[in-house]
Amino acid sequence: MSDELEIPAKKTRTPRVAKPKETIEKIPKPRIVKAKPEKINEITATQVADYLQAHPDFFIEHVNLLEHLSIPHPSGVAVSLISKQLELFRSRSQEMENQLTELIEIARDNDTSVNRMHKLNLALFDAMTLEDAVTNLHIVLSDYFLTDFVAIRLIQNVPNSDLDGLFISPGSNDLKPFDNELRTGVPSCGKPTLTQARVLFGFQANEVKSCAIVPMLFTGLEGLLAIGSRDENRFHASMGHLFLTQMSEVIATRLITLLQTH
Numbered sequence: 001m002s003d004e005l006e007i008p009a010k011k012t013r014t015p016r017v018a019k020p021k022e023t024i025e026k027i028p029k030p031r032i033v034k035a036k037p038e039k040i041n042e043i044t045a046t047q048v049a050d051y052l053q054a055h056p057d058f059f060i061e062h063v064n065l066l067e068h069l070s071i072p073h074p075s076g077v078a079v080s081l082i083s084k085q086l087e088l089f090r091s092r093s094q095e096m097e098n099q100l101t102e103l104i105e106i107a108r109d110n111d112t113s114v115n116r117m118h119k120l121n122l123a124l125f126d127a128m129t130l131e132d133a134v135t136n137l138h139i140v141l142s143d144y145f146l147t148d149f150v151a152i153r154l155i156q157n158v159p160n161s162d163l164d165g166l167f168i169s170p171g172s173n174d175l176k177p178f179d180n181e182l183r184t185g186v187p188s189c190g191k192p193t194l195t196q197a198r199v200l201f202g203f204q205a206n207e208v209k210s211c212a213i214v215p216m217l218f219t220g221l222e223g224l225l226a227i228g229s230r231d232e233n234r235f236h237a238s239m240g241h242l243f244l245t246q247m248s249e250v251i252a253t254r255l256i257t258l259l260q261t262h
Helices: 046-056 065-066 081-125 131-141 173-183 194-207 242-260
Strands: 148-157 186-191 210-218 222-227
Touching: 081 131, 081 242, 131 148, 148 194, 148 242, 173 194, 173 210, 173 222, 173 242, 194 210, 194 222, 210 242, 222 242
Parallel strands: none
Antiparallel strands: 148 222, 186 210, 210 222
16 A cells, blocks of 8 residues: 655635725815895986886876976977976075075074063163162173173263263263264174273273174263174174164163162
């Protein structure tokens, strides 16, 4: 018996299969998109024309807009009657508006004047003596009439008085600078002469840039009332005199009464 040599079979290795590498997907970062501001729709001339064409009765309901529109006429340089009437209407409307504004301003000024006159009357009626009247006049004219300087000069001979600065002798040379006012009886407004300012306001004369000088010529009283300002435009030549004259009448009436008891 022959022993046969058995050749062991070679073991075959099973090839290793490489596992596929897991891929990690990158998550993209979110993109931040800035919202653009919405554009305001601008109305074009074409849109306006289309709207008016679609609404032919627009100006019937908004007739006031016609006052501010310039509408050309197909006749060229010729002007239609309607266009001319509209132009006149605009002009008159503007003129009436200006007049209304002026009337409102006048009403406000009159209201202010009435209030000031009321304060003046109260100040005078409250005075029981001539000294009180002078003091009250300085206060009310400064506070309510917006003046910086007040002067009252009575043309009388009053010896032995505590109010020597209030009186001027009838024959005094200090009256010569006021010849025009005393002769005509009409107030004067504007920049006073230096001589006038010195007689009325004394050492403050150089500070007075404009002034109203009001003559007081009544039975039992002759004198001057002056109100001055540091503003050169406060009193000017074109000012009306009615209110100043009425004010002097009220003051003089009270002073006459107080002079009789002085």
